[in-house]
Amino acid sequence: MNIGTATSEENPTHVYFGTRGFWITYTIIVLFCHFLLLSMPFFSTALAWTVTCVFHSAFTYIMLHNTKGTPFGTPEQGKARTQTTWEQIDCGQQFTPTRKFLTIVPIVLFFLASFYTKYDTVHFIFNLGALGLGVIPKLPQLHGVRIFGINKW
Numbered sequence: 001m002n003i004g005t006a007t008s009e010e011n012p013t014h015v016y017f018g019t020r021g022f023w024i025t026y027t028i029i030v031l032f033c034h035f036l037l038l039s040m041p042f043f044s045t046a047l048a049w050t051v052t053c054v055f056h057s058a059f060t061y062i063m064l065h066n067t068k069g070t071p072f073g074t075p076e077q078g079k080a081r082t083q084t085t086w087e088q089i090d091c092g093q094q095f096t097p098t099r100k101f102l103t104i105v106p107i108v109l110f111f112l113a114s115f116y117t118k119y120d121t122v123h124f125i126f127n128l129g130a131l132g133l134g135v136i137p138k139l140p141q142l143h144g145v146r147i148f149g150i151n152k153w
Contacts, residue, residue, distance in 0.1 A: 017089050018098040030056060030105070049113035050123045057106055057134035064102070065137040086137070087144060094140045106134030 037048040110131040117123035
């Protein structure tokens with residue numbers, strides 16, 4: 001029963017990530033944050049790209065792979081209560097356009113950050129770590145897996 005909700009979906013997390021408006025908004029927010037970093041006089045272009053890449057990966061890890069349940073639901077969330085946001089997207093179906101988009105964004109940020117840092121070793125290590133944090137948890141082999149029991153409950 002969905003009394004008092006704005007959508008007919010039992011769990012809107014299954015759907016709203018796949019809308020065109022979400023993809024555009026997501027891209028605009030990432031670009032806005034990057035331009036905000038570029039506007040700071042003490043940030044070089046290389047540092048701004050590295051910070052964008054690292055912050056994006058850390059933020060999306062927390063929001064997609066650490067947060068459980070649904071932000072829209074009632075206290076009785078059923079199956080969504082034990083699933084991360086990433087596991088709920090498109091009802092857990094792998095290789096959907098939404099999942100591909102959310103996987104490609106950290107890869108593109110890594111390439112841009114690497115290019116603008118001229119493959120500097122220190123920046124490259126931070127960007128590579130951010131890429132791992134942004135892509136490895138999204139692999140289908142890790143769907144529903146809790147490494148070392150972290151985020152099990």
